[in-house]
Amino acid sequence: MKNLSIFLFACLFATFALVSCGEKEDVTPTPTVSLYERLGGIAAISAVVDQFLANVVGDNVINARFAPTVADPFRTQLLRNNLIDQICAGAGGPCQYKGKTMLEAHTGMQITEAEFNALVGDLVAALNQFNVPQKEKDELLAILGPMKSDIVGQ
Template identity: 35%
Template sequence: MSDTTLYQRLGGDSGIAALVEDIVEAHLQNPAIQARYLPAKDDPAHFEELKGHLRDFLSAGSGGPATYRGRNMLEAHRGMNVNEVEYMAVLDDIQRVLERHGVDEPTRQEMLGITYSLKDEILHV
């Protein structure tokens, strides 16, 4: 395996920022999950805060310099009752965006493993 961190392989701060923008846009366009994201867009300050949390979460979780100060996954998703279709739609959107950004297959698989590992903190909580 490469000596580069996942953060570096995702393109550092600028790469992660671009990924988050495109992932959120993909979620907004995805009929399976757009209803979860559209209300946030109605409040621009909240929407930017959400994207900031996603950037920090991805940076911190991939070995980058950011500090994630948002809620943990269980608390963030408690009461949402996310189902399997929605969860898989999120994973699929992430994978498509990573591929569109030219992220290599091993890195995409690593990201899939990480996102899949959070399943129990997101599904039906």
């Protein structure tokens, strides 16, 4: 009888241990894929930025702001590289943004909210042109959105 009790207790313990182990496996976190990777890496980000800049140049609400930049190939190249690095780094990619802070870059321009919205619209259009899914679009806009207060009205 004593042996049977020990045996039953051992079975109960073993069952509990197995169930516990199973529970632990269930809560193991799944690895997260960075926004950078989901966007398609540096090649896809560069293509989106090129389309974005083309949209900005064709946007009558804001293109006058960029006339001196477009007239100077070096300045255009610098802005392109800074935007690629900024998006890549913000999305968790292996880039380093080396440009000015958003406050430094836009101070003195007195950019309006309408102009800010127009530029964001040009970016969304570029993301749509490359069929970037809604989730990734939302995540990218959530990274850029908080920069608004350093850009508008400065």
